Amino acid sequence: MQVLNTLYVTTPESYLHLENDTVRIEVEHETRLRVPLHHVGTVVCFGNVMLSTPLMHRLADSGIGLVLLDGHGRFKARLEGPVSGNVLLRQAQYERSRDPTFALGIARCCVAGKIKNARQVLLRGAREAKDAADGASLGRSADDLAAALRALPGANDLDALRGLEGEAARQYFAGLRLVVRADARETFRMDGRTRRPPRDRMNALLSFLYSMLMNDCRSAAEAAGLDPQVGFLHALRPGRAALALDLMEEFRAIADRLALTLINRGQIGANDFVEREGGAVLLEGDARKAVVVAWQERKQEELTHPLLEQTVPLGVVPLIQARLLARSLRGEMPEYLPFVIR
Numbered sequence: 001m002q003v004l005n006t007l008y009v010t011t012p013e014s015y016l017h018l019e020n021d022t023v024r025i026e027v028e029h030e031t032r033l034r035v036p037l038h039h040v041g042t043v044v045c046f047g048n049v050m051l052s053t054p055l056m057h058r059l060a061d062s063g064i065g066l067v068l069l070d071g072h073g074r075f076k077a078r079l080e081g082p083v084s085g086n087v088l089l090r091q092a093q094y095e096r097s098r099d100p101t102f103a104l105g106i107a108r109c110c111v112a113g114k115i116k117n118a119r120q121v122l123l124r125g126a127r128e129a130k131d132a133a134d135g136a137s138l139g140r141s142a143d144d145l146a147a148a149l150r151a152l153p154g155a156n157d158l159d160a161l162r163g164l165e166g167e168a169a170r171q172y173f174a175g176l177r178l179v180v181r182a183d184a185r186e187t188f189r190m191d192g193r194t195r196r197p198p199r200d201r202m203n204a205l206l207s208f209l210y211s212m213l214m215n216d217c218r219s220a221a222e223a224a225g226l227d228p229q230v231g232f233l234h235a236l237r238p239g240r241a242a243l244a245l246d247l248m249e250e251f252r253a254i255a256d257r258l259a260l261t262l263i264n265r266g267q268i269g270a271n272d273f274v275e276r277e278g279g280a281v282l283l284e285g286d287a288r289k290a291v292v293v294a295w296q297e298r299k300q301e302e303l304t305h306p307l308l309e310q311t312v313p314l315g316v317v318p319l320i321q322a323r324l325l326a327r328s329l330r331g332e333m334p335e336y337l338p339f340v341i342r
Helices: 053-061 087-097 100-128 132-154 158-179 201-223 242-264 285-300 314-329
Strands: 006-009 014-019 022-027 030-036 042-046 065-069 075-079 273-275 281-283 302-304 311-313
Touching: 014 042, 014 053, 042 201, 053 065, 053 075, 065 201, 087 100, 087 314, 100 132, 100 158, 100 242, 132 158, 158 242, 201 242, 201 281, 201 285, 201 314, 242 285, 242 314, 281 285, 285 314, 302 314, 311 314
Parallel strands: 006 042, 042 065
Antiparallel strands: 014 022, 022 030, 065 075, 273 281, 302 311
16 A cells, blocks of 8 residues: 555565566555555565565665565564765764763653653543543553653663653553553553563554654654664664664654554454464554554644644654754754654
8 A cells, every 4th residue: 555655565475576667566466556666755564575676676776765564563674775864964973972961861852752742641541531530540640750750850871761761651551551441441451561572452553553653763864864773862782773763752652642542433453453373462454554544644634843833744743853853963952852742
């Protein structure tokens, strides 16, 4: 399926190959879709999808990103052509990443944005709760996150900051279950955040959404001329896009809100998941397509950016934030200002 300029391939055993200036998608030797290359900015493949070598070469030559995710939506690899971007900006990024004080400041801003937005999810849930006890419990969880925010300035190193973030996340996910409508809570019961693989339906849905968010944030970092591998909050590790992970923290609550909407409106249910050997839970094919469409529709919704005070589509906000981060790295802003939901 093609949404905006991203081609998502979610059908298992699909085969993509180059046909003149077009991507041709076949399933069991039957052509399902043809997409002109000039309409495509990124190709994202979920699970067991095959691609021809000529197509991969052409994507690289045309600057079209190829992202490979496993069946759970977990990032596996990315194919891209020659690195572009402002070398002076990247040099500043590398130098800043080695400055403990500056790195801690950026990391603290990322965590603050994440906690503020997570708190808004709980406060909204408290306002809309049909049960008074649920509303009161969500209010207390929101207060716990407010306390975590007040503690952030006292975190004097990255380990302390990550500890505060981890505890805030635990409190948040403990409260998030009460935002799920009462008759769906057993189906979408969540015993904390589990990944690699997700062990329940809620975690499977969140992991799938986070994988798409991660791809958007990595693309935003690259578009701004930044190196997605060199971050501040997340430790450097081979193969890890640390900066993209930093950037996505403030947007996780948006993915969480969408997951709650899909569940509470009955758009995603118990039968949309399968359990694999070993306890891994996976969002099944048709439901994946529904979530992809819902995510892309959400990205087209317009909002007022709190710093720019301009109306922009939500999908553009990661790029705006990446550029604000670049300004901070160049010393044009005193500190990075995360995106906060209003």
